[in-house]
Amino acid sequence: MAHLELTHPRPEIAVITLNRPEKLNALSSTLVEELHSTLDTIKNDNDCRVVVLTGAGRGFCAGLDLTDTDSPAASAGLEAPRAGMRWQERIAELTVKLHRLRQPVLAAVNGPAYGGGFALAMASDIRIAASSALFCTQFIKLGLGGCDIGVSYTLPRIIGAGPAFDLILTARTVEADEALRLGMVSRVCADGAVLQDALQIAETLCGYGKFGLESTKQVLWANLEAGSLESALHVENRSQILSSSSGEMRAFVQAFARRKTD
Structure with a gap:
């Protein structure tokens, strides 16, 4: 089964669905490569005008899959620390690609967005959340630095330096209502309605020049x-x-x- 699904409700709108629901759509090396490939395809799609990013099942993305045993293609044949750096750069490059897409990206956060999933949401242009969505930087909890995959750049620009330092250093979990108060998301939707609401926003954007x-x-x-x-x-x-x-x-x-x- 593909780890990612790309659908087009209409030619102008692309929906990227992270599709590992049994793992809360955690980022395996395969999913990372499929997401890179999909973003490259969308970048060159002159019909597509808006992108919606969401997750299958009850999660948006739980971050890096720590149980993934596949060797990342990006670091093939390399020894440490070069292998680790290539893989790190490959994951982090996803946020750059979302940033550089000419199409606005709407993150429809339908559940937990942790670690790398949090980073993908923060790299999107608009974020809306289901009422049960949860947000957490998580990185520092794993024995790593708290600044990863662009969050030290994106989060302070979204919610301000003070709240961002709090969330990154403490790695505490933020519920949807607090995310709305902080400005991390622009609206909160009923569970089960977040994708439909994101598509309505996409339709609005497609009505503009x-x-x-x-x-x-x-x-x-x-x-x-x-x-x-x-x-x-x-x-x-x-x-x-x-x-x-x-x-x-x-x-x-x-x-x-x-x-x-x-």
Whole structure:
């Protein structure tokens, strides 16, 4: 059985489902490689405009599968510590790929998101959670450092440095309601409804201009690193002018004018 499923409710929307429900979708070496391959495919899919990431069964992703005995392809033929570093980099690169996708990524967190699963959720552009969802960085509990797979970068930018330091250092579990209060997720849904709610958000995004949607994601991430208001405005200004030349704004204005005269 494949460790991951890629489906398209419509050509513009891709749903990636981590599919190891018996392991709470823990990240095996096979699942990591399938996720890399799937993200590469989506990156080159010009029809796809929004991605939804979720898990099968009652979990989103429980993090690294510590019982996985398969040798990672990324470290084949290497000795320690090079082998470990290659595998570490391969897992961490998933967060970079989510970041770089031109399509917005919605994490539909349907259950526990621990360790690497937490990192995947935090690397997504929008996060919504089922009421029973749980979040935990977990890394430091395993005898590792608490900063892994991008969380020391993403989490402080999402919820602020103070709360992020608390969650990373203590590795305490956060329930969905607290995640909402912290701003870790933007909404909490009823259990069993999180994927459907994520698809509704995806439909909303697909109703916007194609270039406008792509450029909005790019500008948001770029301006997290902007050194000044002026630098941020330069990026915004160029994006707006490019958007206005795509023809989509002209079509909107014409449609609006027709409605006004009807």
